[in-house]
Amino acid sequence: MTRAISLHQVSKSYTRGFRVVDRLSLDIEPGEFLVLLGPSGCGKSTVLRMIAGLEEIDEGELLLDGEWSNDLLPADRHMAMVFQNFALYPSMTSRDNIGFPLRIESPGENPRARVDATARMLGIEDLLDRFPAQLSGGERQRVAMGRAIARHPTAFLMDEPLSNLDAKLRNHLRAEISALTRKLGVTTVYVTHDQAEAMSLGDRVAVLRGGVLQQVGTPRSVYALPRNVFVAAFIGTPRINLLRGLVRAPLDGAMTVSLGKQYLRLPEPLSLDHQLLRVQQGREVIVGLRSEAVRIASPATARPGEVHITGLVEHVEFQGHEVLVHFNTGSQPAVVPDLEAPRPVPPVRRRRRDAGTVLERLRGRAGALRAGPVVTLEHPADAAADLAPPEGRLPGDLIVRTTPDIDLRHGMQVPLLVDIAHLFVFDQHGDRICPAPARLPDLDE
Numbered sequence: 288m289t290r291a292i293s294l295h296q297v298s299k300s301y302t303r304g305f306r307v308v309d310r311l312s313l314d315i316e317p318g319e320f321l322v323l324l325g326p327s328g329c330g331k332s333t334v335l336r337m338i339a340g341l342e343e344i345d346e347g348e349l350l351l352d353g354e355w356s357n358d359l360l361p362a363d364r365h366m367a368m369v370f371q372n373f374a375l376y377p378s379m380t381s382r383d384n385i386g387f388p389l390r391i392e393s394p395g396e397n398p399r400a401r402v403d404a405t406a407r408m409l410g411i412e413d414l415l416d417r418f419p420a421q422l423s424g425g426e427r428q429r430v431a432m433g434r435a436i437a438r439h440p441t442a443f444l445m446d447e448p449l450s451n452l453d454a455k456l457r458n459h460l461r462a463e464i465s466a467l468t469r470k471l472g473v474t475t476v477y478v479t480h481d482q483a484e485a486m487s488l489g490d491r492v493a494v495l496r497g498g499v500l501q502q503v504g505t506p507r508s509v510y511a512l513p514r515n516v517f518v519a520a521f522i523g524t525p526r527i528n529l530l531r532g533l534v535r536a537p538l539d540g541a542m543t544v545s546l547g548k549q550y551l552r553l554p555e556p557l558s559l560d561h562q563l564l565r566v567q568q569g570r571e572v573i574v575g576l577r578s579e580a581v582r583i584a585s586p587a588t589a590r591p592g593e594v595h596i597t598g599l600v601e602h603v604e605f606q607g608h609e610v611l612v613h614f615n616t617g618s619q620p621a622v623v624p625d626l627e628a629p630r631p632v633p634p635v636r637r638r639r640r641d642a643g644t645v646l647e648r649l650r651g652r653a654g655a656l657r658a659g660p661v662v663t664l665e666h667p668a669d670a671a672a673d674l675a676p677p678e679g680r681l682p683g684d685l686i687v688r689t690t691p692d693i694d695l696r697h698g699m700q701v702p703l704l705v706d707i708a709h710l711f712v713f714d715q716h717g718d719r720i721c722p723a724p725a726r727l728p729d730l731d732e
């Protein structure tokens with residue numbers, strides 16, 4: 288039997304007056320795989336422990352299959368927890384580790400058949416007679432999974448079960464957990480601070496920040512329609528580019544979003560979304576551009592809805608199948624507090640360059656740009672005369688993803704096309720203005 292788990296306005300404080308979980312409401316359907324995602328300390332484990340009954344709920348309600356269950360004993364919830372540190376008994380073999388909870392639950396029964404069936408499912412039959420110290424990290428985690436599965440729980444509660452493992456094994460076990468929980472059809476609440484893990488595993492992802500639920504939705508919808516700048520920045524690699532912008536909407540001219548030394552001119556007629564920006568006239572906003580919203584190409588190749596700006600190459604990150612190019616565009620990055628992993632900053636490079644020299648060097652080098660996306664360099668934007676950041680500021684305000692066949696070097700000045708249809712705009716509080724929710728009706732916001 289699998290469980291529906293509902294939290295209604297659930298709060299928890301360890302110190303008086305400070306809620307580490309703040310009025311959280313979440314409905315998890317039977318058989319659903321829900322991921323709780325957020326930075327360290329945002330309350331993920333606390334939520335999981337409240338669902339398990341290991342932590343008291345201060346306020347609000349926990350409903351299991353619609354029944355009020357705040358005070359239900361952990362054992363009566365029939366849920367299985369899997370932790371990051373595996374938590375196996377060191378003095379027991381894998382067989383006994385897996386069988387132990389079964390012996391406790393049904394003392395008269397021999398758990399052997401269930402242990403064997405579970406071991407077959409996980410492919411760990413030949414590990415059953417070994418002790419935890421004789422197992423690798425991945426094998427230990429499989430045994431820990433086995434212990435959870437053998438109990439036929441009503442729900443799996445997994446707290447960063449893979450974070451002690453190396454990247455390759457993590458990917459492998461991630462796929463296994465996904466396949467297994469779906470095969471078993473058991474409701475799963477999975478805690479992680481790793482957005483890639485959340486996106487690849489979850490039917491839905493619930494993003495927490497400081498104990499407060501920011502958004503819950505399918506991976507697709509939280510990526511495409513982040514409710515606020517925190518969610519936008521937390522989800523997606525490379526991190527979304529967030530720039531400080533200023534909306535200008537003169538009555539007799541084109542509406543623009545100024546990005547420091549350059550601006551985006553919004554195509555006419557204005558879309559419904561962009562019309563919403565009128566009320567922001569004269570105000571600071573945060574512009575969000577995912578790396579796929581910008582491409583390196585000459586203005587002559589612009590498609591409808593693309594706007595030209597210029598970038599100065601600061602740093603090129605080769606990743607094999609793709610390249611991440613860090614540009615200076617003369618704009619100021621917007622800072623989002625609470626993000627656990629700040630965007631990696633490329634090493635600070637030499638003194639600022641004289642734009643004239645850069646252009647000369649570029650002309651000389653244009654032939655070095657090999658086939659692939661065409662990059663012509665005859666259209667430096669007028670505003671691009673000095674894109675380098677002021678002394679002391681870290682360079683690189685815009686990261687663009689491109690194919691490895693394009694040869695870019697530090698100091699080159701390159702035309703960029705911004706796809707305005709993929710432009711995010713957030714207000715000063717970080718709430719999304721564009722795109723408006725009604726824009727993408729197929730998404731489940």
Ligand SMILES: Nc1ncnc2c1ncn2[C@@H]1O[C@H](COP(=O)(O)OP(=O)(O)OP(=O)(O)O)[C@@H](O)[C@H]1O
Pocket residue numbers: 301302307325326327328329330331332333334480
């Ligand atoms: N027993 C406790 N007593 C006091 N404070 C606690 C206790 N347990 C957790 N906290 C605090 O509550 C907050 C949320 O903790 P929690 O363990 O739920 O975070 P988390 O999101 O799981 O973080 P991590 O990703 O680091 O595991 C943190 O600020 C933590 O310091």
Ligand SMILES: [Mg+2]
Pocket residue numbers: 331332333446
């Ligand atoms: Mg935790």
